[in-house]
Amino acid sequence: MTAIPTQPALKEWSAAIHALLDGRQTVLLRKGGIGEKRFELAPEVAESRFLLFPTVAHSHAERVRPQHRDLLEPAAADSTDDAVVVRAGARVVAAIPVERPQGLEDIAPLHIWTAESVQVDRLDFRPRHRLTALVVSAVPLAEPVRLTRTPAYRGCASWVDLPVSPAWAAPVHTDAVLDEIAQRVRDSVG
DSSP: OOOOOOEEEEEEEHHHHHHHHHHHHEEEEEOOOOTSSSOOHHHHHHSEEEEEEOOOOOHHHBOOOGGGGGGHHHTTBBBOSSEEEEEEEEEEEEEEEESSSGGGGGGGGGOBBHHHHHHIIISSSTTTSSSSSEEEEEEEEEEEEEOOOOOGGGGGGGGEEOOOOOOBOOSEEEEEEEHHHHHHHHHHOO
């Protein structure tokens, strides 16, 4: 019996994944899940692409700025009780520890979340843990992959392994654009 290869996947709000693919978002803000001591990028993930595992909660609507709420309905279809649709991956361009949280407002155009959501869900959540701003290069899959939801995908952890060998399409942004964004994030919060 041949083992199915797995690919690491970062759990992220489905609306944020759609925003990454749409070019509206280039930054993820992470601290790690409740069961984790901190958010970490494994060396094999930090140097390569990983999948994005879509998550959805009813409260996401109030946590997304109004101009991006059009993403919520199509994004919700990617994460149901029975299945998930994996349609993207990413590569970390820069992982920047947030040393100056007051600068987060300066990078608001680089993500879809409200200022209140950034404060409550990221800064106030586990306040002793450092927030990391990830500048990512979003990459669509050539064909989305539908997976049956299993118990292995549950829990409040940042990473899951998925039985997917993706075919990648072209990245949403060029490296030059993302390098400029990474410098902007460093200047604002690093």
